[in-house]
Amino acid sequence: MNWLLVIVGAAVGAPLRYLADRAVQTRHDTLFPWGTFLVNVTGCLLLGLLTGAASAGHASGHVQLLVGTGLCGALSTYSTFSYETLRLTETGAGLYAAANVVASVAAGLGAAFAGAALAQAVWT
Secondary structure, eight states: OHHHHHHHHHHHHHHHHHHHHHHHHTTOOSSSOHHHHHHHHHHHHHHHHHHHHHHTTOSOHHHIIIIIIIIIHHHSOHHHHHHHHHHHHHTTOHHHHHHHHHHHHHHHHHHHHHHHHHHHHHHO
16 A cells, blocks of 8 residues: 555656656756756755654654655656756756756755754644
């Protein structure tokens, strides 16, 4: 049963990632991968919220599998982040590649901490 929750969450997260990435990227005429950046930071924020909710006893194991592992796992994508960073480097856009790494890690961690703090504030 647990694997079904992960599949359902991923079935929502993967197309959501693709559609959000395309919607953002078509509006920005730049080499920087804004779409992937946005979905990864959003995934970090959602996972932070879920972690905070679970810590406060307001998210069951089933919700964690559905939303955390399934939805957030498919929504955010380390492989695309890595590929796009490598592509930027190979095309001579090293500054964009470095900015992508620094901004993605900093914003992702910040979003995860903000989500957890928000959940703690709501449920304590």
